[in-house]
Amino acid sequence: MIALDTNFFLIAVPAVIFAGISKAGFGSGAAFASASILALVLPPGQALGIMLPLLMLVDVFSLKPYWGKWAKPEARALILGGLPGVALGIALWRVANDDMLRFLIGAVSLAFVAWQLAKARGLIRIRKGAGSSWIGYLAGTVAGFTSFVSHAGGPPAAVYLLSRGLEKTTYQATTVLVFWVINVAKFVPYAFLGIFTVETLMIDLYLIPAALVGTWLGVYAHRFVSESVFFAITYVLLSLTGSKLIWDALT
Template identity: 50%
Template sequence: MELTPLFFAAAVPAVLLAGISKGGLETAGGIAAAPLLALVIEPRLAVGLMLPLLMLMDLASLRAYWRKWSWADARMLMAGAIAGVVVGWMVFGAVSSDAVRLIIGCIAVGFVAWSVGRRLGLIPLGRPQPPPAGLFWGSLAGFTSFVGHAGGPPAAVYLLGRNLGKTPFQATNVVTFWWINLIKFPPYVALGMFTADTGKAVLALAPVGVAGVLIGAWAHKRVSDAWFFGLTYVVLAATGLKLIHDAVV
């Protein structure tokens, strides 16, 4: 991984979008980051690079939502996520770089389809979910988070069915993905997903991530997220399709 102008042209918007999403403006920024980076660097390194930055953003978000979460729901998702992370670890260790591109690309395109369907009312959410269902959805969140930092949809399916208010919903997401990102770190190290250049890139991009969190927190109650949704979905769909093309051609 070389820290070229092309790298930063993809990395800066990717990290900024992720920070805005973490800060509370509900966009797909966190999911878009890894696919964007995977266009310019090896996909495992792209996913690995984002993890320390997401963990930094988690710390900033935890402070804003401290103890506002539903611990009963977070606990179920966090417990289920362990199995999903283990499966993700096994998959990443057994497949080629093109297979990783294909997985990330399919998750990106699938997320856009899921989100658009949800907004159009084609995918019903909010159905009552018993607490044990959190183990299942947590395992899916752990897997998709491991392979592409895309655990949001499975967690949302469960939490939207728990009838939480806006703040407990966001806070439960924050503490759940703080935990998932934490337990992902050792497997990422074992898989060699960090390099010396990763550390340099993290130091360079950390201020961008923090700025994104602050922007997201400021915009949470002041700005409609419709424009950000549209922009991010277009970028995510195009990026996902490009990764799929590169993987199969």
């Protein structure tokens, strides 16, 4: 049983709002921080089960302001690659235990921070306009896999989309569409694998207002808030939570 006490909501509500802001305003790249944060206080499967319906709700409410503004070839490549990635995630889930999932979520969190810092320091350069369709399919497969096991599909998708030199709103709209489709594809396997329970779905009802507030803030922040400020906060959160999850998995 999940204890629905003050401590739980003090962690869960900000985590869900943060996910909404990231998905609706900043390309989904950091939305998975919410699952990493929840996994600190819950078994990873429960954390992922709670977050998926809320992420899907954010997807639905994010579609309208960005409707039709996405890049069709890039979205198609990521989606077609993402579906086999979801299948790979299903295969891993069948053999994974909680500590393996904690380690994986923690490792993805730290890898995301390391990649962003390396890019900021010029150690990694993404050439604008590069990236053929097969690279999009590959990025989509990785995104589908990491999305299934940790809701962390944003970073691999970002690598491909940034290489395409998309305008800010086109980039954002493309991620909204891609992860709406991938999250829908994850829903049925999550149900069959027992990741959803009556308890996690009831908790979602309590957290719906936080998801809607985060979505509204994200659409607003997309126009007015500096990405550098938002992601600086994200890096700190992911570094702390990722390190803690890896430590818990190993000890």
